[in-house]
Amino acid sequence: MxxxxxxxxxxxxxxxxxxxxxxxxxxxxxxxxxxxxxxxxxxxxxxxxxxxxxxxxxxxxxxxxWRVGMTAGNVKFDSVSLWVQIWGAPFDLVLPTIVEAMGIRLGTVVEVERKQKSESQSYFMRVKVALPITKPIRRGAFLAGYDGQSDWANFKYERLPSF
CATH class of the missing domain: 3.30.160 (Double Stranded RNA Binding Domain)
Structure with missing residues (x-):
C-alpha cells in the first residue's frame, strides 16, 4: 500500500x-x-x-x-464566550438593540439578555459575547447618546479567571 x-x-x-x-x-x-x-x-x-x-x-x-470532519489538527479555539455586564449606561440607552451593538464591538454576540417589561429599571445590561482570545479585553467604552454627550460605561466580565 x-x-x-x-x-x-x-x-x-x-x-x-x-x-x-x-x-x-x-x-x-x-x-x-x-x-x-x-x-x-x-x-x-x-x-x-x-x-x-x-x-x-x-x-x-x-x-x-463536534462537527463532521473535525480533527485534532483543524480544531480552532480562538474565542471564549463570556457574559459581559455593562454598567453606567444612561437609562435611555438600556435597550436590547443597543446592548447588541455594544457586544458586536467586543466580539461575536451569542445572546442578549432580554428583560421583561414588568421588571424595574436595571443597573446594568448583559450580553454574552464570544471574545477573541488574542485581543485584550476592554475595561469599558464611551457611549454617544442622542444629545451628542458621551458617557463612560464599565464592562464587568462574569466568571473571568485571571491570566
Missing amino acids: EEEEIIDIPDEGQREGLESCALSLIGKFLTCRPFNKKFNTEFEMNSVLKGGSRSFDNQVLMLLQ
Whole structure:
C-alpha cells in the first residue's frame, strides 16, 4: 500500500463514527491540548455548551460542538464566550438593540439578555459575547447618546479567571 493511496471507509463504519460523535463537545483549557467529552443526551450537552464560561484551577475552558470532519489538527479555539455586564449606561440607552451593538464591538454576540417589561429599571445590561482570545479585553467604552454627550460605561466580565 502506498502512502498516497486513499482508503475507502465503508458506509456502516462512517455511520457508527458519526453517531458516536454526535453528542460530543471538544474542549481545551487555554494552556493545554484539546480533549473530547461525550454526553448521554443532547440536553446534557447543550446545557454544558450554553452554560457559559467554565474554568478549573484558574484556567479558562473553551468548548466547541463536534462537527463532521473535525480533527485534532483543524480544531480552532480562538474565542471564549463570556457574559459581559455593562454598567453606567444612561437609562435611555438600556435597550436590547443597543446592548447588541455594544457586544458586536467586543466580539461575536451569542445572546442578549432580554428583560421583561414588568421588571424595574436595571443597573446594568448583559450580553454574552464570544471574545477573541488574542485581543485584550476592554475595561469599558464611551457611549454617544442622542444629545451628542458621551458617557463612560464599565464592562464587568462574569466568571473571568485571571491570566
